[in-house]
Amino acid sequence: MSTSEDLEELPGVGPATAEKLKDNGFDGYQGIAVASPGELSNTADIGESSAADIIQAAREAADIGGFETGATVLERREQIGKLTWSVSEVDDLLGGGIETQSITEVYGEFGAGKSQVTHQISVTVQLPAEHGGLEGSAIFVDSEDTFRPERIDQMVRGLDDDVLEDTMVLHGIVEEAGDADAGDEELLEALVESVLDKIHVAKAFNSNHQILLAEKAQEIASESQDDDFPVRLLCVDSLTAHFRAEYVGRGELADRQQKLNKHLHDLMRVGDLNNTAVVVTNQVAANPDSFFGDPTQPIGGNILGHTSTFRIYLRKSKGNKRIVKLVDAPNLPDGEAVMRVEEGGLMDE
Numbered sequence: 348m349s350t351s352e353d354l355e356e357l358p359g360v361g362p363a364t365a366e367k368l369k370d371n372g373f374d375g376y377q378g379i380a381v382a383s384p385g386e387l388s389n390t391a392d393i394g395e396s397s398a399a400d401i402i403q404a405a406r407e408a409a410d411i412g413g414f415e416t417g418a419t420v421l422e423r424r425e426q427i428g429k430l431t432w433s434v435s436e437v438d439d440l441l442g443g444g445i446e447t448q449s450i451t452e453v454y455g456e457f458g459a460g461k462s463q464v465t466h467q468i469s470v471t472v473q474l475p476a477e478h479g480g481l482e483g484s485a486i487f488v489d490s491e492d493t494f495r496p497e498r499i500d501q502m503v504r505g506l507d508d509d510v511l512e513d514t515m516v517l518h519g520i521v522e523e524a525g526d527a528d529a530g531d532e533e534l535l536e537a538l539v540e541s542v543l544d545k546i547h548v549a550k551a552f553n554s555n556h557q558i559l560l561a562e563k564a565q566e567i568a569s570e571s572q573d574d575d576f577p578v579r580l581l582c583v584d585s586l587t588a589h590f591r592a593e594y595v596g597r598g599e600l601a602d603r604q605q606k607l608n609k610h611l612h613d614l615m616r617v618g619d620l621n622n623t624a625v626v627v628t629n630q631v632a633a634n635p636d637s638f639f640g641d642p643t644q645p646i647g648g649n650i651l652g653h654t655s656t657f658r659i660y661l662r663k664s665k666g667n668k669r670i671v672k673l674v675d676a677p678n679l680p681d682g683e684a685v686m687r688v689e690e691g692g693l694m695d696e
Contacts, residue, residue, distance in 0.1 A: 354379075357404045359397045367391045372565040376409035378620055430580065430624050431471050431479025432464070433506075434693050436684040437671050441657070444479060447579065447624045450615055450654060452586075454629035454645040455661035460669045460688050461628040462493040464661070465582040467693045468626060469546050470502045472580040475517050478510045481624070482517060483579025484545035484571065486564045490557055490588045494548050503539045505691020514538060545576050554589040554606065561613040568621040579624060581617050586610075586627035587647050604650050611654040627655075668696065 354365040357379075371390045373379050379387065379402060387398035405411075429444035438444045445451050445468065453461050469487060474480025487494055506514070512527035518541040520534055521527045528534060547567060551557035561583075568578035587607070594603030618625040629651065634642045645651065645658070652658070658675040664685070671684045685696040 357401050357408070359393070359401050364391045364393060372562055372569065374566075374569055375620075376405040377411065378565075378569075378616070379405035380409045380411040381616065381619075426622060428481045428579065428622065428624070429479070430468055430481055431474070432686070432693055433467060433471050433479070434671075434684070434686040434695055436695060437686055437693075438479065440671065440673050440679075440682050440684040441676075442679050445624045445626060446656070447481070447622045448618050449656035450611065450618065450625045450627060451657040451659065452627050452629055452645070452651065452655035453659045453661060454631055456631055456643060456663070459661040459663055460686075460693075461661060462491075462584055463498075463688050463693060465493075465584045465626060465628060466495070466498045467502055468580060468624075469582060470499060470506075470542060470692070472624070473514070473518070473542055473545055473576065474506075474510060475513045478513060480514075481579035482576065483623075484547065484574075484576040485580040485582065486567060486578055487546055487548045488551055488557060488560050488564065488581070488583045489548060490551040490583070491585050492550065493584050494550075496543055499543055499546070500539045501690055502692035503542050504535060505689070505694075511535070511538070518542070547578075551589065554593055554610075557583070557589055558606070558610050558613065561610060561617070565613070565617045565620070568617055568623055572621060578621060581614065581623055581625045583614065583625075583627040585630055587629050587651075591630060591646060604648060607647060608650045608654070611651065615654065 354360050354368055355362060368379065368391055373382065373390065382402060384395045384398040384402060387402060388395045428447040431438050431444045453464055455461055465487065469485040471479060472481050472483050472485050476482055508529035511529040512524060515521050515527040515534055515538055516524055518538060520537045520541065549560050551560055564581055571577045590603050590607050594600065614625050617623055629645045629647060631643045632646050634644050656677060660672040660674050662670045664670050667687045667689060669686050669688055671686060673679060673682050687694045687696060
């Protein structure tokens with residue numbers, strides 16, 4: 348991670364400007380290079396012309412902004428991680444799991460299991476790589492008062508014994524695999540506490556606060572990259588609840604969409620700069636003009652549709668079954684999978 352002294356090497360950046368940039372999450376050349384002049388101008392209290400010069404210098408220093416070959420892109424994509432849902436059929440549908448450096452949108456009606464997904468992946472992101480985890484921590488932005496530590500407890504205990512034992516070693520609960528025992532209540536309680544300790548939770552009280560938390564998430568993720576458990580997951584549950592409540596009517600639609608667009612790009616930057624998976628849940632509305640098929644549609648319009656890399660639709664089925672439908676992905680065919688929501692978490696059908 349670059350320090351404020353490194354930033355002072357950029358033309359027009361003195362100690363005070365460097366400190367302002369760092370306080371707002373711009374602690375390296377790459378973050379500055381992908382910012383807009385207006386954004387940097389507001390952050391550091393400098394003119395847009397000076398901000399543009401700083402951005403250009405950062406792009407040259409970070410070697411950003413040029414073209415590259417497809418082979419180079421392929422090599423870079425090999426760094427992308429895949430995060431398991433702990434449901435093999437869903438992981439297969441997603442080509443191995445949720446991708447880092449991407450925004451995955453999960454939408455569905457109330458009770459479809461959206462919050463169950465965010466809780467489950469907040470656990471699985473902390474698993475060893477051989478069990479589909481990313482050996483990282485999670486940030487959970489809660490706008491609907493959905494986060495429940497008790498549910499995390501249940502999901503940790505619902506993991507397979509071999510996964511539990513290997514995770515105990517990873518979290519430092521025991522030193523060697525031979526010392527781990529999935530049936531030992533004292534070890535289980537220590538593991539649950541360790542998992543909860545690695546989930547950074549913040550409740551968003553309105554849309555402005557939610558946007559501020561996304562900026563704070565970038566700061567936390569950046570500072571964690573040298574830790575034993577760097578931030579590898581950012582969940583926002585739900586992305587659109589406050590925007591939907593605060594911007595009512597067609598007259599405010601343009602303002603809502605503009606604000607939502609900026610928020611999504613802040614989230615995208617967290618994923619790109621920190622190799623983090625970004626998962627957002629979304630509410631739905633019923634289309635009254637639909638006479639055939641499923642009238643359920645995600646809200647957020649085309650802005651959310653274009654920004655989300657993967658779109659997943661959850662819908663209820665019989666009992667505890669849920670249908671997981673991949674609606675949109677750049678490199679995967681559409682398809683469906685079935686999972687069950689049980690006390691121990693998300694399970695195979």
